Amino acid sequence: MTSTLDQAIDQIQHRGTLSRMMSHQIFWVFAAAVLACLALTLMTDTFATERNLFNVSRNFAFVAIIAIGMTAVIASGGIDLSVGSVVVLSAMVISTMMESGNSFWLSAICALLVALAVGAINGTLIAYAGMPAFVVTLGMLSAARSAAMVLSNNKMIWEFGPDHDLLLWIGGGSTLGLPHPLYALIALTLVTGFVFRWTRWGQYLFAIGGNEQAATLTGIPVKRLKVTIYMFSAFTAGIAGILMAGWLGSVTTNLGQAMELTVIAAAVIGGANLAGGEGTATGAVVGALLIEVIRNSLILLGISTFWQGMFIGTFIVVAVGFDRVRHMRN
Amino acid sequence: MSRLSLKGITKSFGAIHALENVSLDIAAGEVLGLMGDNGAGKSTLVKVIAGNFRPTRGEMRMDDRPVEFHRPVDAQRAGIEVVYQDLALCDNLTAASNVFLGREATRRVGPIKVIDYAEMHRTSAGLFRQLKSETRPRDLVRKMSGGQRQAVAIARTLLSKPKIVLMDEPTAAISVRQVAEVLDLIRRLRDQGISVVLISHRMPDVFAVADKIAVLRRGSLVTAKPAAHSSPEEVTGLITGAIEAA
Numbered sequence: 008m009t010s011t012l013d014q015a016i017d018q019i020q021h022r023g024t025l026s027r028m029m030s031h032q033i034f035w036v037f038a039a040a041v042l043a044c045l046a047l048t049l050m051t052d053t054f055a056t057e058r059n060l061f062n063v064s065r066n067f068a069f070v071a072i073i074a075i076g077m078t079a080v081i082a083s084g085g086i087d088l089s090v091g092s093v094v095v096l097s098a099m100v101i102s103t104m105m106e107s108g109n110s111f112w113l114s115a116i117c118a119l120l121v122a123l124a125v126g127a128i129n130g131t132l133i134a135y136a137g138m139p140a141f142v143v144t145l146g147m148l149s150a151a152r153s154a155a156m157v158l159s160n161n162k163m164i165w166e167f168g169p170d171h172d173l174l175l176w177i178g179g180g181s182t183l184g185l186p187h188p189l190y191a192l193i194a195l196t197l198v199t200g201f202v203f204r205w206t207r208w209g210q211y212l213f214a215i216g217g218n219e220q221a222a223t224l225t226g227i228p229v230k231r232l233k234v235t236i237y238m239f240s241a242f243t244a245g246i247a248g249i250l251m252a253g254w255l256g257s258v259t260t261n262l263g264q265a266m267e268l269t270v271i272a273a274a275v276i277g278g279a280n281l282a283g284g285e286g287t288a289t290g291a292v293v294g295a296l297l298i299e300v301i302r303n304s305l306i307l308l309g310i311s312t313f314w315q316g317m318f319i320g321t322f323i324v325v326a327v328g329f330d331r332v333r334h335m336r337n
Numbered sequence: 338m339s340r341l342s343l344k345g346i347t348k349s350f351g352a353i354h355a356l357e358n359v360s361l362d363i364a365a366g367e368v369l370g371l372m373g374d375n376g377a378g379k380s381t382l383v384k385v386i387a388g389n390f391r392p393t394r395g396e397m398r399m400d401d402r403p404v405e406f407h408r409p410v411d412a413q414r415a416g417i418e419v420v421y422q423d424l425a426l427c428d429n430l431t432a433a434s435n436v437f438l439g440r441e442a443t444r445r446v447g448p449i450k451v452i453d454y455a456e457m458h459r460t461s462a463g464l465f466r467q468l469k470s471e472t473r474p475r476d477l478v479r480k481m482s483g484g485q486r487q488a489v490a491i492a493r494t495l496l497s498k499p500k501i502v503l504m505d506e507p508t509a510a511i512s513v514r515q516v517a518e519v520l521d522l523i524r525r526l527r528d529q530g531i532s533v534v535l536i537s538h539r540m541p542d543v544f545a546v547a548d549k550i551a552v553l554r555r556g557s558l559v560t561a562k563p564a565a566h567s568s569p570e571e572v573t574g575l576i577t578g579a580i581e582a583a
Binding site for chain 1: 410428440441450451473493
């Protein structure tokens with residue numbers, strides 16, 4: 008009796024690596040992205056060129072960086088609609104400061120501090136005032152973009168003072184053939200993946216998303232944690248804002264407009280559950296990759312860009328649909 | 338010597354007396370079935386013991402030393418753990434993560450503290466073995482049966498080596514087979530010298546495991562005696578008021 012009980016307790020569900028991989032949504036999304044890439048390589052002679060792949064990897068990096076922060080928020084059971092506005096606010100802070108002669112590093116730190124402050128305001132209103140995340144961040148979506156307009160007087164900025172070339176190099180340059188935003192993305196993915204799995208912060212984040220009341224009852228500092236989660240999301244948007252300023256070489260107040268929707272789409276396609284409790288950093292990256300590949304392929308295949316939304320929208324529904332089917336089978 | 342001793346506990350909310358002069362003793366390794374109608378004061382009494390409420394009057398002693406709980410943490414430190422009615426589990430986490438929720442085992446790797454999953458799996462496997470429950474530490478709670486979920490919630494209380502476990506309606510919304518599992522879990526706790534306070538509406542469950550029965554009616558204790566000296570009929574009479582006191 009005891010031996011069978013011990014066996015039952017110690018049993019780990021032995022499944023092959025392949026079957027375990029196939030049970031994850033990101034496996035299928037990744038497979039779809041790879042298939043799309045293969046098809047494009049065969050169907051066009053423009054996709055698999057160095058130039059195009061460079062562009063794809065750089066373009067998707069911006070969305071993917073923010074999607075990682077968004078995944079943290081969604082996995083904790085919240086939502087952050089203000090990321091697109093934080094992008095423009097961060098870009099505007101760094102560009103106005105650099106234009107008036109400050110160094111890149113000082114300006115970048117200030118831009119990130121402003122982004123963190125926005126996240127702290129979001130988090131405090133949500134956690135301590137108990138307001139719905141949707142409403143708070145919707146308000147911030149409007150307020151942060153307006154702050155960026157006030158800051159720049161709604162003018163385009165394209166001169167970045169003494170460190171002008173450094174900013175353009177950091178956001179738009181490349182090392183060893185890979186665009187710099189991709190390096191930032193890889194670093195962020197590794198760090199966040201580690202934090203999600205191996206630290207208390209990560210564990211608590213998923214606990215809050217799974218059952219907030221239980222998390223509170225077991226003594227987890229839920230409110231404080233929520234504030235840091237929204238700060239993390241805003242931080243990723245701030246990083247993306249700085250990199251985008253350098254990539255574009257000019258900053259206007261419509262930067263990052265409607266970006267929050269693409270970011271949420273990437274996170275959800277990558278397996279983040281809007282009901283909370285699920286999501287991975289790699290999933291967010293793969294989701295963002297798939298969206299960019301779809302976008303790129305439509306352009307290369309000469310299909311009107313008006314169709315983009317249709318394809319991305321369909322993919323969101325299909326990805327979540329797959330997930331539902333899997334849950335029903337369990 | 339009693340593990341927990343309540344003397345003249347009174348709790349008033351303004352003009353309402355939720356508890357009136359309740360005196361009750363629980364021995365080590367004893368299962369106390371606490372019964373009463375809705376609003377009789379069961380939950381209030383449990384909340385006083387668990388440190389959620391401070392009694393208006395009265396004294397609590399543990400192992401013959403007076404104790405005073407200002408917050409639930411105080412009660413926890415003194416060795417009192419609560420299994421909540423809805424179990425307070427996170428479905429998306431593994432059994433081991435739930436057992437350790439809020440007090441994860443960690444080890445240092447360079448400057449950072451990382452979660453020690455190996456240690457958490459080992460310890461929770463030991464607790465499940467102790468409870469004789471076929472629950473795998475690595476399984477997600479979402480995929481578990483009602484009995485296994487109870488085992489996870491109870492294993493969580495065992496982590497801190499408690500003296501008293503309070504269980505609020507653990508058999509309220511589960512199947513007959515799972516009720517049997519939960520009653521078994523309660524017996525395992527008792528066998529380890531842990532006192533259990535079982536709050537329940539279900540007469541058969543209480544009589545199946547309780548050593549002692551206590552009945553509350555409108556805030557007053559109307560009986561507290563060995564289960565062997567009572568009967569479901571008597572308890573029903575006491576709960577409704579058909580029998581004044583016993």
